[in-house]
Amino acid sequence: MRNLEDFLTSTDGHKIGYYKWIPEAPVIRGVIQVSHGMAEHAGRYRVLAEHFCAQGYAVVAHDHRGHGRSIANGHTGHYADRDGWDKVASDLLFMANQIKSWHPDVPHFLFAHSMGSFISLQCLIAHRPPFHGVILSGSNYGAPLKYLAAAAIARAEKLRLGARSASRLLDQLSFGSFNHRFAPNRTEFDWLSRDPAEVDNYINDPWCGFICTTATWIALLDGLRSIFTPASFSRINPNLPIYLIAGDKDPVGEFGKGVRKLERHLREAGVRDLSCTLYPDGRHEMLNEINRQQVLNDLSSWVAAHTPLQTR
Template sequence: MSESRSFSFAGEDGLDIQTVEWPLDAPRAVVIVAHGMAEHASRYEGFARALNGAGYAVYAPDHRGHGRSVPSRADLGHMADEDGWAKAVRDLRTLTGIVRERLPALPVMLFGHSMGSFMAQRLAIDDGEAYSAIMLSSTNGPPGAVARLGRLVARAEQFRLGRRAPSPLIQSLTFGAFNKPFAPARTDFDWLSRDEAEVDLYVADPLCGFDCSTATWVSLLDALPGLGEPEAIARMPKDLPLYVFAGTEDPVGERGRGVARLLAAYERAGLRRVTSKLYPDARHELLHEINRDAVIADLIAWLDGLGEG
């Protein structure tokens, strides 16, 4: 296996999007990884190495406002003043084009975790033909009343604090609320994993766990309803292979309820190649959970099975 390496490409507004590549001399396919909110691409090193071992080259960008894709440390958590989440989706589309230019003969798969899974849902709707498969980790389905209320709160906080400021109220209603079911909690991020060592690594990482700006939250929450619209899902290729997996104790997926809504929406739309798996007792970050080896093995087995179909 080759060493990982980094490069950058320009987003539509000229922002440098820093990207980690785990290359292979003769890969069978490529996986693009879209990480979640308040983390970064390098956390997927173990996952990428496992994919390398199975013959898959891996590319993972730091989304704008995350990792090294920031003009300065003060911009951590701020995607853009306007439409930051949509711009991050378009960054992924740009990276997909770069990968196709570099490796034109290979299938390209997209893996999205949490916020990255919503980006992957958007690309499945708008650009589904560009991918040979899409994997959604710790995702959710069409939002309900609570999410609609969250949009109103985020807009009010943006008006009150400004676009670039974080909001303690939004943080309390999201990440803070996610942790409450695990009280008495050892840390503010027990909801991520049952593996205490992995949680401690997250807490100690200066590029993880930060508060995002009000504009980032507004752009994300405004985007979610469109992902669940029947007419949007109907635009997805009916034979696009989809792998949806989550933990039964993941608060982002409402402990499986939100995942069930998503799967039901896909079934109503007539999508024919949807595979799903729920892992009992697992929390949000399945790639950093105590059963991560089994999770990764299951995902690679699914990918390998596509080539046999």
């Protein structure tokens, strides 16, 4: 497996850091694009890359704005002063088109985790990118009204602190209860995984666990309010295969309930090829869970089943 780290310049001049893992194979069977979660970065998906590269797939993962190697001017956790939601969704489409230019004749899949899954849903709704299949990991479905009050608090915090400042209040309101089900807690991030080594890796990673800015929270909450409607879901390509995976002890997905709601709403929107796996006792990061090999094997099986015969 060969590893490349580089930058691309988006349509508005923003520098997007990305990683590209390429298999040592004469023919590439396909490409897996990665859309990572909040307060982490694309480099954490090397295990996914190693797994798929061994099967002949290239993997490309970019850092969302304010994350990893896409942090601009030292503003960690900051999408943009304005229009941040549209910009991160446009970046995902920009990367998809770039990947298509690199590998025009192979199937193109998207693996999107947590915040990255919501950005990906926005991209599917607004742009209909040419994916052969989409995997949504650690996702959720929330009623739009749920995010209205939270967005009002975020706007008040922006007035109090400024657009580029981190708000501990918003962080606490969003993530503060996630550890409750796992008491007694060893760390603040026990909700991520049952594997203490992986939790420690997250804690010790300087590009993980930070608090996002008020402007990013406003963009995210407004974005969630806009995507979780029947009208928005009706714009998703009904012929696009979608696979939902999550742990049934993941607080982001309301311990499985939110994931099942997402499955139901996608089905009601007409998505024809829809699957969902809830892993017993799994927490938020199934790629870093104690049964990660089972998860990776399930992903491989789904991708292989949706890879055209001539490239298998």
